[in-house]
Amino acid sequence: YVVVTPDEIIRIGTAGHTDTSRQQRVNENTVFRVASVSKTFAAGLAGVLVAEGEFGWNDRVIDYIPDFRVDGDASQVRIEHLLGQSTGLIPHAYDNLIEDGVSMERIRKQFSKLSYICDPGDCYSYQNSVFSLIEPVMEKTTERSYAELMNEKIFRPLDMRDSSVGYESFLDNPNHARPHVKARGGWRTVKVKPHYYRVAPAAGVNASAVDMGKWLMAQLGANPDVLAPEVVQTITEPRVYTARDKRRKYWRDILTDAHYGLGWRIYDIGDEQIVYHSGWVAGFRY
DSSP states (O other), rough: EEEEEESSSEEEOOOOOOOTTTBOOOOOOOOOOOOGGHHHHHHHHHHHHHHTTTTTTTTEEEEEEETTOOOOOOGBBHHHHHHTTOSSSSSTTTHHHTTTTOHHHHHEEEEEEOSSSOTSSOOOOOSSTTTTGGHHHHHHSSSSSHHHHHHHIIIIITOOTTTSSSSSHHHHHBBOOEEEEEEETTEEEOOOOOOGGGSHHHOOOOOOOHHHHHHHHHHTOOOTTTTHHHHHHHHOOOEEEOOOOOOGGTTTTOOOOEEOOOOOOOEETTEEEEEOOEEETTTTTT
């Protein structure tokens, strides 16, 4: 865990081992998969690129991905809808295919079968594969890979030395935590599954506790030259109402309001507001 202020990391702590052999202890530089917390990085990177004039939040997705098709008028879907989970398309579209190891190229060909449950921008519809269309948008406008952009615009400027994007980068780091599943008799270490790495903006980031502290500090204004206050304000603005979040088991007794911003959940607890995201992939909770 890590606790920060806008100025410094004030506390960091670790526990346990990287796998059930108990040969390597977890430390502040041990890398974990952050799963859907990767969406916060995608939104931050997008905000930086928008500020640099590479594309605009209200740009049509089809202007960058001409073969993007849905069962309806695809031109309605804007970049802000991708990152704001408000495309209006059937939620969790083709997560089953991601989990089955199907390539994103094949999954994207299935988008033409997706239909709207509301007009884009009008309702919450959580996505992984559709969310990750921001990757080809970024790559087309900058002519650089998503991983290169994340390293250049986010990781290196924030001195996030342990962070990376992708399956190979995770395994290549000798100080990475292995995934674990609960089985009869206790927990067991299992192999890393590459499937959700194929949707890198949605679930492809790896990071340590110390690096997540630096990421949090950037949200709080510590690095305005990297993540400008206007960018943070834009991506954390409440946009689409997320009624289901108010009914979740561990939140329903305390939440007074719930929205999604751009890559972030925005929750109200009484008069206080928190900006939040969680993540899950096989063997990891974040």
